[in-house]
Amino acid sequence: MKTKQNTLYVGSLAKGLRLLRAFDESHREMSLSELAARTGLDKSATQRLANTLHVEGMLDKDPGTRRFRPSHAWLEMAYAYYWSDPLVGQAMPKLINLSQELGETVNLAELSGDHIIYVSRLPCKRTYFAATVIGRRLPALSTSAGRAMLATFPEDEWRAAVDHWPIKPFTPSTTLDRDAIRASVEAAVHDGYAISKGQMILNEMAVATPILGPDGRACAAVQCSVSGHTWDRDRIAAEILPKLQDTANAISPSFLSHRGA
Template identity: 45%
Template sequence: MTFHPTTARRGKTADTLFVGSVEKAFAVLRAFRAGQRDLGLRDLSLSQISQLSGLDKSASQRFTNTLVELGYLEKDPQTRRYRPAIGLTEFYYTYIVSNRLAEIAMPRLIEASKAFGTTVNLCEPSGTEIVYTIRVPHEKAFFRATVPGRRMPAYCTASGIVMLAHRPEAEMEAILKASQYRPITRWTVTDPAEARERIEAARRDGYAVCAQQAIIHEISTAAPVLNSEGRAFAAVQVPVYMPEWDEDSVREKIVPLVIETARAISGSYFVEH
């Protein structure tokens, strides 16, 4: 559970055990994430899969057909477009039930959600991004904010900032260097220097509060889950929304409970692990 300098494969020519065809199959699957994120599409044509995966059309067709046969993609017989199939959910289930952190965190996240009256999330690092691995949703949350597995940039999200703040300096710098500074909202930080300032503040304060960085009207608070050496390997994150909340009320009422929840998970993980 560590940040890597990039989500791309490292040592591409040196690793003789690496199977390129497996990489291509996953490139096809990842094309659907890119289609949803960048194009707003729930399904893709073969040409779109080829474009988004970087594979030629012949290879895309072979890998796509294989994934349909295995139950990981499905094809609409009328439109001839492809979409993710229910078989993909087995990977998330396998990850979560094998993850001791998830087992320890879940009851504490549920308890925190009841106390906050809002959604509470557990985030983990992945490359230059953070992943929402557990989400305890609240009735006010919109759909995509309730779905586990969503990825967001680390450099501009509260969870990413607190995890970067509690990593070695060289590792943090590698992540920032590899990040793509693109605006998600009109308020998203896109200046690496400002991102570093926010990380330094989180290192000093032990938490981060971000307003409208990833979602309009959302104020996100996060605190790190730390190992015995003080390195972050996860974060507890709580989103609330304007105008019901402002940054001052978040710091007064939400921040202490987020820190308390993250510390409880940290303590229990290393006692029980």
């Protein structure tokens, strides 16, 4: 185990975090050996760390199956996050209003490296479970929110992003062609908003408008998801966009601390 050679780096803590991060949508609960296999830690280490996490209330353990799973503490962490993010408090009441006015699903997304992360979701229609859950990370280039945010960056910066940020297919209609994505961001630069179709879910359409920080760079985006069966670009631009933009503008914070590198 080549731990980072730094006396300010506590390997045991890092390994414990490895265990926590081993859980995701396709690893919902794990046995000791599954955890060991997935994290690459040996049996003993996994045992010790998992036990510690269990004792400390971070992992629940089914007494019957002896399998571990995330505890309620994981939700409490989201709670603490929300209070620490100045944008959420600003945005929440306005997002609620918006979703009520539109009667459609409204999301708040932030940029997290080259991905976006859904920070708040207000689902109004039945959808896939994944579309209702906060904390989901998606490649920024494949989302209307990501493109709308990128479009507020200096041109060389967003062009570099379009060239290099990751993409991966989610549906048969996910755009994998960077030229097409570039065109989409160009449009967003011009229009001040982005519309996408079928990127994450077949026939789902999304509109997003950036929330601008004091420097003019987007720090987040308000996004609205609708069904492609009942909506088209024109109707979205006419009926959804104005309210979406008002909301995003109303949220844009005066002072906003920058997230550390």
